[in-house]
Structures are given as structure tokens and as C-alpha cells.
Amino acid sequence: MLADEGLLINVRTFPPPASAGRRGSSEPQKRKGRKQVKALKRKLQWPEEGVPRKQKSCLSSPQAKKRAMNPSRGIKGAGPPKLPPKKSLTEEKVSNASSSRPLVKTSSLFRNNPEIPDLQRTAVEQVQERVFTSDSFDQLGLHPHLVSTITSVLGVSSMTSVQKQTIPMIIQGKDALVRSQTGSGKTLAYGIPLVQSLQGVEPKIKRSDGPYAVILVPTRELALQSFQTIQKLLKPFTWIVPGVLMGGEKKKSEKARLRKGINILIATPGRLVDHIKSTQCIHFHRVRWLILDEADRILDQGFEKAVAAILNAVNTDSEQRQNVLLSATLTDGVVRLADISLHDPVCISIVEELGASRAPKASVEIVGATPASKESDGFAVPEQLQQHVTVVPSKLRLVTLATFILEKCKFEKCNKMIVFFSSCEQVEFHHRLFCKVLTEGPEVGDSEPPFFPSSPVKFQRLHGDMKQEERTTIFQDFLQSKAGVLLCTDVAARGLDLPQVTWIVQYNPPASLAEYIHRIGRTARIGSRGNSLLILAPSEAEYVSLLASHKINVSEMKMETILSCLMKDNRFVGSRGGNKIQQDGEDPSEIPQAKEAQQGSLESHSDDPVLTKSKFGTIH
Numbered sequence: 001m002l003a004d005e006g007l008l009i010n011v012r013t014f015p016p017p018a019s020a021g022r023r024g025s026s027e028p029q030k031r032k033g034r035k036q037v038k039a040l041k042r043k044l045q046w047p048e049e050g051v052p053r054k055q056k057s058c059l060s061s062p063q064a065k066k067r068a069m070n071p072s073r074g075i076k077g078a079g080p081p082k083l084p085p086k087k088s089l090t091e092e093k094v095s096n097a098s099s100s101r102p103l104v105k106t107s108s109l110f111r112n113n114p115e116i117p118d119l120q121r122t123a124v125e126q127v128q129e130r131v132f133t134s135d136s137f138d139q140l141g142l143h144p145h146l147v148s149t150i151t152s153v154l155g156v157s158s159m160t161s162v163q164k165q166t167i168p169m170i171i172q173g174k175d176a177l178v179r180s181q182t183g184s185g186k187t188l189a190y191g192i193p194l195v196q197s198l199q200g201v202e203p204k205i206k207r208s209d210g211p212y213a214v215i216l217v218p219t220r221e222l223a224l225q226s227f228q229t230i231q232k233l234l235k236p237f238t239w240i241v242p243g244v245l246m247g248g249e250k251k252k253s254e255k256a257r258l259r260k261g262i263n264i265l266i267a268t269p270g271r272l273v274d275h276i277k278s279t280q281c282i283h284f285h286r287v288r289w290l291i292l293d294e295a296d297r298i299l300d301q302g303f304e305k306a307v308a309a310i311l312n313a314v315n316t317d318s319e320q321r322q323n324v325l326l327s328a329t330l331t332d333g334v335v336r337l338a339d340i341s342l343h344d345p346v347c348i349s350i351v352e353e354l355g356a357s358r359a360p361k362a363s364v365e366i367v368g369a370t371p372a373s374k375e376s377d378g379f380a381v382p383e384q385l386q387q388h389v390t391v392v393p394s395k396l397r398l399v400t401l402a403t404f405i406l407e408k409c410k411f412e413k414c415n416k417m418i419v420f421f422s423s424c425e426q427v428e429f430h431h432r433l434f435c436k437v438l439t440e441g442p443e444v445g446d447s448e449p450p451f452f453p454s455s456p457v458k459f460q461r462l463h464g465d466m467k468q469e470e471r472t473t474i475f476q477d478f479l480q481s482k483a484g485v486l487l488c489t490d491v492a493a494r495g496l497d498l499p500q501v502t503w504i505v506q507y508n509p510p511a512s513l514a515e516y517i518h519r520i521g522r523t524a525r526i527g528s529r530g531n532s533l534l535i536l537a538p539s540e541a542e543y544v545s546l547l548a549s550h551k552i553n554v555s556e557m558k559m560e561t562i563l564s565c566l567m568k569d570n571r572f573v574g575s576r577g578g579n580k581i582q583q584d585g586e587d588p589s590e591i592p593q594a595k596e597a598q599q600g601s602l603e604s605h606s607d608d609p610v611l612t613k614s615k616f617g618t619i620h
Helices: 027-045 053-057 061-069 089-100 144-152 161-171 186-199 220-233 251-260 269-278 295-300 304-317 332-341 394-411 424-437 468-480 513-520 543-549 559-568 575-584 591-607
Strands: 132-136 158-160 176-179 213-216 242-245 264-267 289-293 322-327 346-353 361-366 385-391 416-420 459-462 484-488 503-506 530-536
Touching: 132 161, 144 186, 144 220, 158 161, 161 176, 161 186, 161 346, 176 186, 186 220, 186 289, 186 322, 213 269, 213 304, 220 242, 220 264, 220 468, 242 251, 242 269, 251 269, 264 269, 269 304, 289 295, 289 304, 289 332, 295 304, 295 322, 295 332, 304 332, 322 332, 385 559, 394 416, 394 424, 394 484, 394 503, 394 530, 394 559, 394 591, 424 459, 424 484, 424 591, 459 468, 468 484, 503 513, 513 530, 513 543, 530 543
Parallel strands: 176 322, 176 346, 213 264, 213 289, 242 264, 289 322, 385 530, 416 484, 416 503, 459 484, 503 530
Antiparallel strands: 132 158, 346 361
16 A cells, blocks of 8 residues: 555665575575665555556556546446556656647747848949950951851850950960950960960871870860860861760870870869879870869869869970960959969950940950969959849748749749859769759649649759769750750859859859859859859858949849749648739738748658768758
């Protein structure tokens, strides 16, 4: 009865076992006595409510009969029904919590967020470049077959400003340092005079002669793109053979191509240095051209030693040649590189102030020593580019990005978007997550008409940790597609001509303003229209002032405006509320619920074993 009443009895008051005081008692008997005391102590100290199930089942049958006959507990077949077992305090808390709130993993999404500061945007006269001119390629005295190829194969009828100023200077045989905005046609600015010069070489160039021109580019994708452009220009001049060397390809096949002969060699610096050290058949005896495209990016990626090794190898075999450096931005590294590689260069820079006159200022000057950096004057951006910025608290960054992609690529038609991240891990995480969540259609049995088009959003990824075959396939696929989303790192920020890209989103602000210019330069190319969005945290709001100091104008896009698009998606609002909002406008009381539902949908898919490795809460 004492155990049944839940009383605690001090075991020390019990007399010791009889065998404890006898002499000669064996040690096993002592241990047995201690075990019995401990067992009795555990049995007497447990109250009825806390007795484990195994202990309840072990109670003696007389005690069970007494409890069964106790009127307060109910008699079997008579009196009030037997009450269910009492729940523990922990079970009660769990059940109450599950019944009081929806099954959403996130909490306090809108609490304890820092205040969004007012952006201090000052109006500045933005530096821009008028892309096209009224001049045609016929005025340059080029080979008729080359002019016909430019018009028919490349579909270009008039020159851009940088081409008009650069091509005559390079044809004259002068070294050149060219700065022009992204998407202004710099590849043709050096490719056309290069082909014009090589097709007229006498005696005619043979494949076995080896390289006459070396073109260095920073990334593999740009190497492939430059190779394809040069290949099109060489269509009427079949005896001139281009080739490409880049990391990720088989060195054995590249050595075989070098043995057969390559006249225009396009390469990434690291792979070319590798061949210089290990391939005996490579030589530079006949090199007349050395071109560094996106020169600042080549140095940013740590290729400065590789470029120095290439310059030494080329100088050893060919002392007299023509050098050309091209970039959208001039950095101190490019200035140093121009110092050691260019001889009396022509510095070509075409900028235009957005003033009342809008007269282009084409700058062509002879620079004897170190070319002066002009970045303090501002960066040139495409004229048809609309730049936006939004300030979002950290907890709302992921749902804001997902909603923006939904709005532009599901609810609007034919949008092609590139989203830049700061690391390969971020690209992989968001690619897996968005492929699981944002490609889903409305739930089965939804009575409301679906707002999703028949074809879901197609997500692709591109970063430096991928295999080269996969990178090439994705690059070509996105190049030819009319819509979709490419999640990538800065590996796709330089020189790539991706047509029909309508939006550039920067999820993380770039480390330098030059990188910002190159990122947004993937849209609004060759006079087409484009848009960009920069997502900033409240602590990063001063980035807008930094852009303004370099004459870059951005307009603010409110976070609430972006997130209100969730009301178009029946998955995140109730059917009644969704119809009301779609007809009458935004309902402020419903938008937070839609945000929570979207965030919950994202987090519910984050249980994927691959996704959890990247620490969902810290990624975004």
C-alpha cells in the first residue's frame, strides 16, 4: 500500500540483511544483498504516475485486484467508465502546440528584423556608350568575302562605336588598349582585323606552320564562345585553322591537335602554361598576334604568373608581334600588364555622359608609358539597361528570391534570367531546392484555375566545380533556350554573349564595382533591353551610395511589391482569399500568411539529405 500511495520510504531505516553481520559471509552474498536493497529502493521511490510501463506490468496480482475494486478508480462493468491514462506534461505541450499552429517549420519570420533604411539615392549623370553607329564594314577596305560573312553569317550590318575606332587602328599594326562596355562587340573588334591580316599573308598560311595568333581568355565558356566566333569569320578562308585549349578537356587530344597544327590558338592561361611545360610540339616561332580578352578578369583569377610565363615563352620565340588588351574596366593590374606587354599603345575608350547634348566622347590617344586609369570617371553601362535594388532582411531573402523568380518566369511570359551567387555551394543548394519547390504545379484537386503555364520553369546551374562536359552542355543549352533560369557564380560574368537574357539578379553583392558592371552586362547587349536587380541586406544599404559615386543610377524596388506576387499562387493562399485579392487588389492581412506558406514550402523540402549538408538556415 505504501508503494500504491506514492510515499517515499528511506531505505536506510530498514534493518540490514541477516547475513550482513555474520562472519564468514561470502562476497557474492554481499553483492546479492546490495542488489536487493537497490531494487527495493527503486520500487518504493517511484510514484504511481511515473512508474514505467514495464514496472506496472510487474506489480503483484493482489495489488492489482485491490486497485480494481477501489471505487475511486471504477469497477469493471459498473459505475463510471474507466478514464484514459493521464498524459505526461511533455505530451500535453506537444499536442497543444501542434493543434494551435499550422504545420510550418519557420517561426518569427517577421519578428526581430532590422529596420529597412531609406536609400539615399542621388541623381547622377550616368556614363553610357552609344552602341551602334551608321557606318558599315564596307568603309574599312576589308576583303569582300569577309564583309559578306559578317553580314550573312553573323547578321551584323553596321559597326558599333568600339569597332569603328578599334578596327582601323589594329589593321595599321599598332598595339591597342581597348576599354568598352560589356556587350559592345569587342570580340569582333579584334577578330575582324585578325582574320583580315592572316588571310593576306604570303605565302599562304599552312596548318603545319603552327600558331600565328594567341588569344587568352579567363574562362572556358568564353574560350568556346570566342572559338565559335572566329570559326564563323574564317568560313571563306578554310586554310586558316582555329583551335582551343582549356581546362577540363583531355590533354592527349589537345596534344594531337597541336601536332596537326593550329593557326589561331584560343586558350585559358593555366592550360596553355601546362602545355608549354609538358608538350614538346608547341612553339611560337610565327606568332604575330597576342590578344588578352577580359584582361582584368585574367588577373583577378590569379593568372598573373601564368600570363608572365606565357609572355616569356612568346618573347623567346617571337620578339616582334602586335599586342591587344581588351576589357570593360581598367584596373591597376591591367595597367601593369599593359606596361610590360604593350609598346606605344593606342588607348581607345568611348564613353558618353547622359547630359542634354548626349554627344559621344570617343577617346583615342597615344599612350607612351603607363596608360592613365579612368575608372574615377565612372563605369559605362548599356543605355537600354534598367537597374533596380531592393533591401531585404536576411530571414526574408530566400522567399523574396523565390517569389521574384515565380513572378518573372511563371506569371510573365518568355523571361530568361541569370541569378548570381557568391559560391558554388550556394548555387548547388538553391538549384536543388528550386527544382523541388518552384517547378511544382498546383496541387491535385485544386478547384481554382491554375496560374501556372503548361511548361514549368527550367532551372540550370553553372559553376567552377562542375565537370567540363556538363558545363559545356549546360552553357550551350541555355544559350539556345528562349526562357529559363541559370543559377551561377561569376564564372558566367565575363564576356559571355547569352542572347535574350531579360533579367540579371545578384543575390549577393559583388566584391568590386567592376564585377557589378560585368554581371549586369550579361543583359541589354548590342542595344537590346534588359533589367537587373541587386538584393541587399539592411546593413549593406551603403552599397547604393558607392554605386552613385561611380555614376551608376539604380531605382528602388520595394520588398513588399515583390512578395505581393505570392497572392497569384493558389498554393500559398486560400481559395476564397485568393480570388478576393486577385479581383480587388492586395490584402495586407493575407500577404504575411502567403509568405509564411512559401517559406514553409521551401523549408519542408530542405529535409533532403543533400540539402541539409549545406545548413539550410545559414545559406540564405
